[in-house]
Amino acid sequence: LMDKPLYKSMAASILQSGLSLSDLLALKYGDIKEEFERGITPICLSLIRKKTGIAFITFLGSWSVKLLRECLVDRKLEDETPIYQVSSRAVHAYFHKTAQKFAGNFKGRNPYSPHSLRAAFRTFLSDHKVDPLYIEFWMGHKLPEQQSAYINKSRESWRQTYREQAEPWLTPPQYKNSI
Secondary structure, eight states, rough: OOHHHHHHHHHHHHHOOOOOHHHTTTTHHHHHHHHHHHHHHHEEEEEEEEETEEEEEEEEEEEEEEEEHHHHHOOOTTTTSSSSOOHHHHHHHHHHHHHHHHHHHOOOOOOOOOHHHHHHHHHHHHHOOOOOOHHHHHHHHOOOOOHHHHGOOHHHHHHHIIIIIIIIGGHHHHHTOOO
């Protein structure tokens, strides 16, 4: 139901990365530039979570990268250019309007907010038995020190794990063959 490429790209990016809206809006072109320009997918995001200050990595899968390419096609991009030049308020308003098309009028909190896509990230991966520590790590949650020692992997090893264990469950079936 999303008719604007910007918001469609944002929705796919949140779902495939597990990022919060604030972390997504904080992304700069420099955060993805090297892998984006080289055509590497999934794109590894090495970030520090705005809300908690926790360092973590996550990924933008092929579907979200495809939509992001369409979104950025005519933009002049510098390292410090925000990928998504839109306010949190505008995003919430668009998601609310789109939710009403889908669910009709509802009272209170939008059940189809950007955060619902972050929650879906965890749910889809949990339902498919992805290691809970991996899910928490990709979401930028604090891990107990003794547990984080056991998931110390290289960037490429994390990419392979995400590609095999997470991305298939975070890509709608109708997009799996078009990427």
